[in-house]
Amino acid sequence: MSEALQARGLKKAFNGVKAADDVSVTINNGEIVSLIGANGAGKTTFVNMVTGYLRPDSGTITAQGREITRLKPRQITRLGVCRSFQIPQVFNDLTLEENLLVAVNVAIRGAARRHSPLRSAGNRDARRMVEEILARFGLGGFRNNRATEVSGGTRKLLDVGMATISHPRVLLLDEPTSGVASNEKFAFMDVVMNALADDDVAVLFIEHDMDIVRRYAARVIVFHEGRILADGPTEAALGQDDVKRYVTGGSA
């Protein structure tokens, strides 16, 4: 099956404000998709619903053909839909290596209760997994630094690395480049995309910087007032008149 994620007719209102108003999206395996839209357009609401942090008022969500609509975040993670947050969810007082060890052990413990190659992983496997992520995300040189001692970009790489521990089929990144210095953004995204390139993982990332969107996304989904204004190949979507008018201000 090529469908990694399918959302159908998602609706969510907060005190009468329609944060999602009949949102339907299908994402295929291996697609790199950017979610864009003005502040309050409904991007994070969509990501929160897909990852179980918010329950839609109506609509359905499936991942690899399996319904996940009412599952808890941890259950959804175990089914291969993982995320990073706008603010990195890392332990500031731990080193990068220790942060990864904690995350790997949580993943292994979760896997013990289901059919997963991680189920029988022991301490040595945990160490190997940590080494693999340190290498894949170019973090080896910072392994003994605490999370507070490294740059915003490095902390974000750690966060994204932690989100990939169980080799997700769908990875949602909420503003991955926020908090990354502007002169580091492209290098940061290069590392992230290279690290994910071999996994055939579908990547959805929320982004406000159209230079980043153009460079890394093959497809763009444009949110506006809780609805999807455009969904298609990057240049076609960004070139749409209403997208220029309501979202990119004609600059894209």
Ligand SMILES: Nc1ncnc2c1ncn2[C@@H]1O[C@H](COP(=O)(O)OP(=O)(O)OP(=O)(O)O)[C@@H](O)[C@H]1O
């Ligand atoms: N927990 C909540 N309680 C009340 N209103 C909310 C909540 N979450 C989102 N909203 C509202 O839903 C709408 C969509 O918000 P959402 O955060 O999804 O937008 P966004 O596109 O991610 O914006 P941003 O780019 O600013 O992060 C906004 O009007 C917002 O105020």
